[in-house]
Amino acid sequence: MIRYLTAGESHGPELTGIVEGLPAGLDISAEAVSLHLARRQQGYGRGGRMAWEKDLVRFSSGLRFGKTMGSPVTMSLANRAWEKDAANWPVTMSLSAIEDEASVEKITLPRPGHADLVGVQKYAFDDIRPVIERSSARETSMRVACCGTARLFLKALGVEIGGHVLQIGAHGYESWEEIREIADEAAQSGGEALFQKADESEVRCLHPELTARMVDEIKHYRKAGSSLGGIYEIVVTGLPPGLGSYVQWDRKLDGQLAQAIMSTQAMKGVQIGMGFEAGKRDGRRVHDAITKDQNIPGGFGRKTNRAGGIEGGMTTGQPVLIQGVMKPIPTMLDPLGTVDIATKEPAPTRYERSDVCALPRAVVVAESVIAPVLANAILEKTGGDSMSEILPRFQNLF
Ligand SMILES: Cc1cc2nc3c(=O)[nH]c(=O)nc-3n(C[C@H](O)[C@H](O)[C@H](O)COP(=O)(O)O)c2cc1C
Numbered sequence: 001m002i003r004y005l006t007a008g009e010s011h012g013p014e015l016t017g018i019v020e021g022l023p024a025g026l027d028i029s030a031e032a033v034s035l036h037l038a039r040r041q042q043g044y045g046r047g048g049r050m051a052w053e054k055d056l057v058r059f060s061s062g063l064r065f066g067k068t069m070g071s072p073v074t075m076s077l078a079n080r081a082w083e084k085d086a087a088n089w090p091v092t093m094s095l096s097a098i099e100d101e102a103s104v105e106k107i108t109l110p111r112p113g114h115a116d117l118v119g120v121q122k123y124a125f126d127d128i129r130p131v132i133e134r135s136s137a138r139e140t141s142m143r144v145a146c147c148g149t150a151r152l153f154l155k156a157l158g159v160e161i162g163g164h165v166l167q168i169g170a171h172g173y174e175s176w177e178e179i180r181e182i183a184d185e186a187a188q189s190g191g192e193a194l195f196q197k198a199d200e201s202e203v204r205c206l207h208p209e210l211t212a213r214m215v216d217e218i219k220h221y222r223k224a225g226s227s228l229g230g231i232y233e234i235v236v237t238g239l240p241p242g243l244g245s246y247v248q249w250d251r252k253l254d255g256q257l258a259q260a261i262m263s264t265q266a267m268k269g270v271q272i273g274m275g276f277e278a279g280k281r282d283g284r285r286v287h288d289a290i291t292k293d294q295n296i297p298g299g300f301g302r303k304t305n306r307a308g309g310i311e312g313g314m315t316t317g318q319p320v321l322i323q324g325v326m327k328p329i330p331t332m333l334d335p336l337g338t339v340d341i342a343t344k345e346p347a348p349t350r351y352e353r354s355d356v357c358a359l360p361r362a363v364v365v366a367e368s369v370i371a372p373v374l375a376n377a378i379l380e381k382t383g384g385d386s387m388s389e390i391l392p393r394f395q396n397l398f
């Protein structure tokens, strides 16, 4: 089973990750993983830092001649901020004791919507800085790197993941059917083709006219000193039927996927397939008629895929469709009210450099975090410690 841990602060020297449980004999390169790191840095609405950070993963264990050995894979990512602002961060975030600690400014104005206030209450800090450093979505860069290895495992089996934006602020698709028309076409040759097409849009939206409206919406709220979130969809192609299980609550694949998405900063909801829309329709306009289909392993297809490729906590063999909603960025130029944790006096919030809308970037994070869940569902079915053992078993599942 694949599991991973990340470590590192947003303005510390580097982020570190360890991935355990990758089978032996899997091809992994820094370039293949860094592709998604670069994608995560792109998107209209991003803040200043994403223009100059250069996220390139560096492996330090678990690989030999570009292949896994079954041992833990360790990796790191440098924070350019540490070197770029060398007079500040190596002092403010010094790992060892410093003589003049009192000269380092304390952050005492918590931002509503961020982890600031509850973080200082929980860990008994009189300074918000340590909370900012670890709750920051800077951590998602290492998550994308760690999960990137699981993505390569999936790709070796023909399983591809791609994401696209559905809604930003007031602008989005009119209906489930409209989404399907455009997204199913883009994913016809696989999830990667879908993300490549979505990446052509500044906001990762497959619809050119909506792209323009979403960009204008972000411009508008940036000018107004506010921020935006939105809704995205992740499409996974190439999964056989029968991954996951209905027999026990913690083996249901939809539950595991939802947890992966909800564990990501700023995510406030998940739906599988048409999700909430299913509650507004009668059964005949929700359930997917079963058809004979020789192109699908097992020989059964579906007329539609409103269930999003999962029934009874198991894959159906149709593409897995997951939607996620991201709240607007908490750090805003136009201040909201707060209370100073030192003086206990009401005050306006303080502004730090920030994304205005990070949804297009977050799509890459969502694509990534589901990869270990899916990889584990496959490994549970096939077993095996090496790619040479797993590949034929996967191909012979049906
Ligand atoms: C890719 C990405 C980028 C983000 N960028 C920012 C940012 O620049 N400023 C900010 O205040 N919050 C940003 N956030 C959101 C915060 O990290 C998040 O709201 C915070 O960690 C609190 O967690 P919660 O929203 O899950 O409660 C970003 C989130 C993601 C996924």
Ligand SMILES: C=C(O[C@@H]1CC(C(=O)O)=C[C@@H](OP(=O)(O)O)[C@H]1O)C(=O)O
Pocket: 010, 047, 049, 050, 053, 135, 136, 137, 138, 139, 140, 141, 265, 352, 353, 354, 355
């Ligand atoms: C650094 C990243 O995102 C950061 C996420 C983030 C937050 O509060 O979550 C706040 C900002 O940090 P900074 O003030 O250092 O610019 C973002 O830039 C990243 O995605 O790599």
